[in-house]
Amino acid sequence: xxxxxxxxxxxxxxxxxxxxxxxxxxxxxxxxxxxxxxxxxxxxxxxxxxxxxxxxxxxxxxxxxxxxxxxxxxxxxxxxxxxxxxxxxxxxxxxxxxx
Amino acid sequence: xxxxxxxxxxxxxxxxxxxxxxxxxxxxxxxxxxxxxxxxxxxxxxxxxxxxxxxxxxxxxxxxxxxxxxxxxxxxxxxxxxxxxxxxxxxxxxxxxxxxxxxxxxxxxxxxxxxxxxxxxxxxxxxxxxxxxxxxxxxxxxxxxxxxxxxxxxxxxxxxxxxxxxxxxxxxxxxxxxxxxxxxxxxxxxxxxxxxxxxxxxxxxxxxxxxxxxxxxxxxxxxxxxxxxxxxxxxxxxxxxxxxxxxxxxxxxxxxxxxxxxxxxxxxxxxxxxxxxxxxxxxxxxxxxxxxxxxxxxxxxxxxxxxxxxxxxxxxxxxxxxxxxxxxxxxxxxxxxxxxxxxxxxxxxxxxxxxxxxxxxxxxxxxxxxxxxxxxxxxxxxxxxxxxxxxxxxxxxxxxxxxxxxxxxxxxxxxxxxxxxxxxxxxxxxxxxxxxxxxxxxxxxxxxxxxxxxxxxxxxxxxxxxxxxxxxxxxxxxxxxxxxxxxxxxxxxxxxxxxxxxxxxxxxxxxxxxxxxxxxxxxxxxxxxxxxxxxxxxxxxxxx
Numbered sequence: 001x002x003x004x005x006x007x008x009x010x011x012x013x014x015x016x017x018x019x020x021x022x023x024x025x026x027x028x029x030x031x032x033x034x035x036x037x038x039x040x041x042x043x044x045x046x047x048x049x050x051x052x053x054x055x056x057x058x059x060x061x062x063x064x065x066x067x068x069x070x071x072x073x074x075x076x077x078x079x080x081x082x083x084x085x086x087x088x089x090x091x092x093x094x095x096x097x098x099x
Numbered sequence: 100x101x102x103x104x105x106x107x108x109x110x111x112x113x114x115x116x117x118x119x120x121x122x123x124x125x126x127x128x129x130x131x132x133x134x135x136x137x138x139x140x141x142x143x144x145x146x147x148x149x150x151x152x153x154x155x156x157x158x159x160x161x162x163x164x165x166x167x168x169x170x171x172x173x174x175x176x177x178x179x180x181x182x183x184x185x186x187x188x189x190x191x192x193x194x195x196x197x198x199x200x201x202x203x204x205x206x207x208x209x210x211x212x213x214x215x216x217x218x219x220x221x222x223x224x225x226x227x228x229x230x231x232x233x234x235x236x237x238x239x240x241x242x243x244x245x246x247x248x249x250x251x252x253x254x255x256x257x258x259x260x261x262x263x264x265x266x267x268x269x270x271x272x273x274x275x276x277x278x279x280x281x282x283x284x285x286x287x288x289x290x291x292x293x294x295x296x297x298x299x300x301x302x303x304x305x306x307x308x309x310x311x312x313x314x315x316x317x318x319x320x321x322x323x324x325x326x327x328x329x330x331x332x333x334x335x336x337x338x339x340x341x342x343x344x345x346x347x348x349x350x351x352x353x354x355x356x357x358x359x360x361x362x363x364x365x366x367x368x369x370x371x372x373x374x375x376x377x378x379x380x381x382x383x384x385x386x387x388x389x390x391x392x393x394x395x396x397x398x399x400x401x402x403x404x405x406x407x408x409x410x411x412x413x414x415x416x417x418x419x420x421x422x423x424x425x426x427x428x429x430x431x432x433x434x435x436x437x438x439x440x441x442x443x444x445x446x447x448x449x450x451x452x453x454x455x456x457x458x459x460x461x462x463x464x465x466x467x468x469x470x471x472x473x474x475x476x477x478x479x480x481x482x483x484x485x486x487x488x489x490x491x492x493x494x495x496x497x498x499x500x501x502x503x504x505x506x507x508x509x510x511x512x513x514x515x516x517x518x519x520x521x522x523x524x525x526x527x528x529x530x531x532x533x534x535x536x537x538x539x540x541x542x543x544x545x546x547x548x549x550x551x552x553x554x555x556x557x558x559x560x561x562x563x564x565x566x567x568x569x570x571x572x573x574x575x576x577x578x579x580x581x582x583x584x585x586x587x588x589x590x591x592x593x594x595x596x597x598x599x600x601x602x603x604x605x606x607x608x609x610x611x612x613x614x615x616x617x618x619x620x621x622x623x624x625x626x627x628x629x630x631x632x633x634x635x636x637x638x639x640x641x642x643x
Binding site for chain 1: 126146147194195197440513526573574
């Protein structure tokens with residue numbers, strides 16, 4: 001699947017396109033297929049996202065979305081060396097998902 | 100140390116308000132990201148993996164307790180409770196909101212700090228010896244010269260859009276503690292046979308994807324021509340440095356392609372022209388600056404360390420440096436606890452270091468390019484009390500210049516340019532070596548880790564260096580041996596095929612085993628490597 005990601009303009013937080021808005025959670029990301037460029041141009045113009053781009057990802061059996069590249073998996077979760085600063089501070093084992 | 104005059108303060112204050120307006124216009128949609136990006140970068144504001152990152156300049160690594168305290172407060176107020184000390188003696192905050200950035204710059208300006216020229220193709224923060232003004236072996240304090248160059252290079256209209264970024268280091272000791280010859284310009288303050296002070300210029304060094312050691316192009320530039328000569332070096336670069344290919348745009352490429360002799364000829368020609376233009380600031384200005392760096396009021400006291408506490412004695416042996424006054428030492432505060440993140444300190448730890456500087460070190464601190472902090476002037480009589488407080492704050496690791504004192508860039512955990520993570524390697528290596536008690540047996544072993552070819556982790560200059568690369572979407576690590584950023588500058592050589600994360604940690608263990616087996620006398624790892632060459636290490640790593 002092709003999903004869209006960028007950073008929030010005000011906070012810089014990593015965000016993912018969920019079909020209607022930008023979510024902090026990669027599992028909300030939707031497959032945009034061939035609409036990627038159109039959505040990216042529109043959303044950036046509306047200042048709803050900063051430097052957005054499209055990436056390859058897979059939806060796993062449990063429904064979770066896994067970006068293809070480790071860099072985007074780190075973006076999706078947070079720094080692997082600071083589990084307390086990730087989106088899942090109560091689940092240090094979430095780091096395993098990145099690697 | 101230097102304190103702003105009204106010109107400095109007015110410039111910094113004006114820049115804060117200018118950026119506040121630029122950020123407001125970006126948030127209102129009146130500027131696109133393409134328009135805003137160069138403006139934010141001129142103020143040290145990057146967009147990294149998880150958030151905006153702000154890089155704060157710490158000129159030649161010197162700051163006072165009030166400034167350090169403010170850095171801790173900013174970490175707590177605007178970031179997530181910590182800051183990261185960098186390999187250019189700066190500090191980075193990793194979780195900055197654009198809407199807060201101007202307020203942070205305003206808070207910095209209140210304590211005579213800023214983030215100007217910490218990014219972009221301009222002259223970056225001038226770096227220097229972290230023991231400057233304190234070291235027993237220095238000729239003079241190099242910081243007045245670094246400050247003069249900071250003033251010359253700040254907002255220099257001709258050098259705001261260079262072909263590429265430009266880094267300058269200034270030292271004044273034979274021992275190089277600033278990686279001087281791995282800078283675009285390295286300046287060593289020296290004395291000629293007549294006893295006059297002058298500047299020796301090395302030009303065209305650097306790390307990155309094409310590491311080079313700067314050749315010396317002028318043995319002695321009189322101090323009243325220092326700025327003019329630097330200007331000539333920059334002018335030739337600005338005129339002929341390549342702008343068509345960012346990978347070939349650094350001055351090291353120009354010096355290499357022209358050849359040292361031809362580059363030097365052109366600099367000398369430009370220098371002769373500039374001498375007639377009268378651009379050199381009067382020596383009185385240098386003298387004015389020098390008054391800011393006068394020695395504090397040192398007092399005679401005990402010269403002997405009480406070594407009855409063995410843990411304290413280990414820390415003294417490892418983490419103190421000989422001072423020019425024999426009743427004092429410079430104390431290194433390690434930001435490399437076992438398993439910790441190199442260079443990170445919490446807001447509270449930063450404030451504790453500020454308080455300790457005020458209490459024990461005439462209000463002064465220094466940031467090391469090795470991502471540690473120095474209290475430059477500590478009375479020997481106060482050392483035990485200081486160490487006790489550092490231990491309590493988790494800042495007492497006795498590991499300076501050991502394998503546990505690694506440089507590591509933020510790597511793929513934070514940096515948008517990185518290909519692989521650096522910090523987890525540093526953590527695992529320090530844990531492994533500490534647990535095996537091998538660290539002490541290895542002695543001085545400088546290890547440096549970069550997460551990409553840009554080499555912010557100085558891996559080319561590590562006795563052991565590690566470079567993270569992207570191998571078909573997975574992290575892979577190249578090992579290199581034999582680098583040095585000291586006065587015996589050398590570039591490390593790659594051992595061979597790369598390793599996985601687990602594999603490279605095993606590899607580091609193996610090469611240190613080779614060293615321990617082959618070491619003669621008091622040889623350091625680097626000395627043994629230089630004597631026996633790469634082959635024994637390759638054999639241990641890859642077999643016959």
